[in-house]
Amino acid sequence: MSLWSAARHVEIFPLPVRGRLAWLHQVAARHDGGMTSLPSSRILDPLDAPAIRWGVLAPGGIARDWTAALHATTASRVVAAGSRSLERAQAFAAEFGVERSHGSYEALVADGGVDAVYVASPHSQHHEHALLALGAGKPVLVEKAFTRNGVEATAVVEAARAAGLLAVEAMWTRFLPHIDVVRRCLEDGVLGEVKAVEADHGQLLYPDGPRRLADPALAGGALLDLAIYPISFAHLALGGFTAVRATGTLAETGVDASETVAVTGAQGAIGTLASTMLAKTPCSASISGAAARLEIDGWFYRPNTVRLVGLDDREIDRYEPPSREHGLAYEAAEFARLLAAGKTESDLLPLDETLRIMHVLDDVRAQLGVRFPGER
Template sequence: MTTLPPTRIPDPYDAPAIRWGVLAPGGIARAWATALHATTRSRVVAVGSRSAERAEAFLAELGAERAHGSYEALVDDPDVDAVYVASPHSQHHDHALLALGAGKPVLVEKAFTRNATEAAAVIDAARARGLLVVEAMWARFLPHVDVVRRCLEDGLLGEVVTVSADHGQRLYPDGPQRLADPALAGGALLDLGVYPVSLAHLVLGGFTDVRATGTLAATGVDASETIAVTGPGGGFGTLSSTMLAKTPCTASVSGTRLRLEVDGVFYQPNVVRLLDPDDHELDRYEPPSREHGLAYEAAEFARLLVAGRTESDLLPLDETLAIMRVLDDVRRQLGVGFPGEG
């Protein structure tokens, strides 16, 4: 019987313990720090915010040791081994460079920056200083995505013909204000669409062609998009994202022999099913847990840092940059720009 390969992703608790500083204590930072403390041996020891009150509230909630009323004070904290940048997309470039300038390795929330020019600047700065930097595209570090990766490496599916993925959440017009604001690099693409784009980039090994269509919000940011991509091997992808409606958020990869389907939300810890052409289930992968998936990226970062590495094989910096170029191309086709991009 044809079976799925096992995941190679270790238990997050087995990763070395490092001391984190959180830059910008918003909602994603809270979820990330909660997962970190629940399932790893690393700890948040400091938090930095432009608001001392917000920093103190985060400190009290998570039990961190020190709250800083500025980002500069956070990155200069000698007890911080690495900085997690959780500010809006529009500020990732500046905040990552701030941390790198202080000699701190950085985990930068997705999307990595507003555009490829900014991404290249961060990557060049990290390489010049020999510092670790990783994009916090958390799905890339999850066990079930490694099962997909191994299927591709082993040729289990045959030649990949198509990949499909969608990500839609009802976040506009009544959701977070930043998503409607061009000055904060809002829109569906950088917040939601980056997930299916990143998955398809992994599956197809990059893109040779990208075609996009979509709709804009009244503020000029993208509200929805459908993206057709072609890989260098001839496989193609159909990807979609929207902040106007909740969608199934599923993904599938179809090859000439077999097909993979990720049940439920594809970018969270989930089941992967292996199907034959008659839709018979041949095997399935069950995740060890469906909770605290954000811990896996933090655990990978800790392993890399202690090993003296400067980037992750699971999401190399050149691939982060290539994906940013794809997002730039999609925005260009949709007619979406951000203030100050040049």
């Protein structure tokens, strides 16, 4: 692209002539420098992962979605389900062709035919149930948010490390193919220096949604269910935060109903993150750099399209996921590969990053004035 061709594709700002020409040369160089395509994803097909035998602890709604994805697109299988109600475990087993049902969590984690445990209970119980499984010698995939708070998360991580057992937070977005495209763009400097991140997640879940979301005793609220997605996304994009500022509103029960979180990255980039359980929002995300930006439209945290957009707002390239179905299978496949390789945590979401994000969530809650019963 020539200098003047570049000029026709961008808006000319009222800069001094020398500055304007230098800027145009930079734009032309970016177009001519090979930034014409997105990198490929390194995430492998879930079906190629080793087969392991899973036990599901707390067979609720998310456990059903996760098991359906696991059985549809991986070689692994759920072989046991454990609930405080034997009838509920049996109903889940019948629905998914699971071999064994247990009427207690203790019986599930003691099952010798289970290679790993998926902890799918409410946030308020993740700490207890992850420690229960680890204490029985079982590796754990713990549904996000990892625990209620950083203190509990630290206890789980320390227990896993002391036992030499694999532990991973089930933040499924981090393991999806399109997020690896984002990760590679950041690693390769495709966007230039990152300057800004935006992400939102809003779903109409209150007051008529799941009762646990309104219950402080179950660690309800928008933060641990919804805001964790844009916060985790921005944490990946910015490499961590140096400052966090939060405002929001509370529900009648005292849990957070919505929040806006402004963060600053180590290099001075900013993030504007929002979540609410009072309305459905676009659920989009973007990362803007000095050379280009990435855009992910609605449901950014699910298997999705990534668009590379130039400074002239024209689309340069786009990535399409291999499938938009069964996205939960990717975290299970990553876990199976790690377990087969004898690893104790994932490079895609290391335990130390899980802890840092948990402390950010603690900070946001403190600023909003939300405290869960029984927290230390």
